[in-house]
Amino acid sequence: MGYKENIWKLYVYRFFYSLIPAYVIERIFWEERGMTIEMVVYTEIIFAITVVLLEVPTGIMADMWGRKRMIMLSAILECVMFLILIFAMEFWHFAAAIFLAGIARSASSGSENALLYDSLLEHGQEQDFEKYLGRLNVCDFTAIMIGALCGSLLANSYRFEVNYWISFFSMVGSVCVSVSLVEPPIKSKLNVSIGFKEYVKTSILFFKNHPGIWIVVLSSMVTGAAINFIDEFWQLYLNRLEIPVIYFGLFSAFIMLVRLPGSMIVLSIKNRFKYRTIILSILAIFALGFLYVSFMKNVTGLVAIFLICLASGIMEPITTGYLHHHIQSSMRATIDSFQSLGLNTILILSGLGFGYFSSTYDVFGGYGFIACICIVFFCYFLITSKEKIK
Structure with missing residues (x-):
């Protein structure tokens, strides 16, 4: 079976999935269609609530019925979302699109x-997961940078549509690439008829x-939530x-670019240092x-932003890899979804808190509020992780 081909197919899938020139002019386009800042905040709340409510159920469905199906579903829904946004003129149009997102x-x-x-x-290369996940992130970041730069040029010459x-x-x-993916066997000691409640209970007990x-x-x-406030x-x-403003497109591309080195050298870092040391440093x-x-x-604050983005490029594959090395195949998507839910x-x-202090x-x-959260969690991690993380 062509399970190894899934790797390069996922690279291509993620590249097309992130090659979105619409994002660079998203807020301006929405404003043209009558969306106020308050309305945009409402849609962001809709998005966050939808993710929180569905994150674990969709992870369970992926483990029960197949990961390929969920990946295909994600791409199809994103297609429908963009079609709605192209013709959106009222708040509920945008709300429906973001709900699908x-x-x-x-x-x-x-x-x-x-x-x-x-x-x-399936090929005995699971120990290289961080390396391949890092490369997957490289495809993601590269597509985002190309989309941002091309999107700015297109928006300057053509209509936003x-x-x-x-x-x-x-x-x-x-969507086309996702159809060609091959579903690898899910190695499970669990009965296939296991219900949603058992999946949730097993996941909670696991942690x-x-x-x-x-x-x-x-x-x-914590770091994923923190870096979001840089991105947004x-x-x-x-x-x-x-x-x-003329430099905004370059800055957007650069904060993606500085994440690439971390994603590329993550396997080397993992082999040289302990997980605890790496995470504490980040x-x-x-x-x-x-x-x-x-x-x-x-402007010296921009250097700090670049360093944060560089560190985030290492953090995601390191922590995700640590998680997947310690869970069995039958619960892989479910427990990974708990991470996204959190x-x-x-x-x-x-x-x-960010909104209040801003x-x-x-x-x-x-x-400054995000800095306080990071400082408190650093102290918590320093104290509680000793002897628990190898």
């Missing part, structure tokens, strides 16, 4: 990693019985530093980086 995110989050790991497992049509056809490419894995996964949740609000930060970079960004209101839950809670002390105050 939330389902799509939930369907693919655990399924891709599970399919990749089990494909490697052109960006969305190109994004739609790029997603069609993902309870493996506190070291839980701490590692929690560190991924760097425009405001650059605006406060009075950096011209948490320290996040804590000090956000603290510097919040206090130093000048990330989005932390994102919602930290978002409330409204009071501008975006610098918001980043």
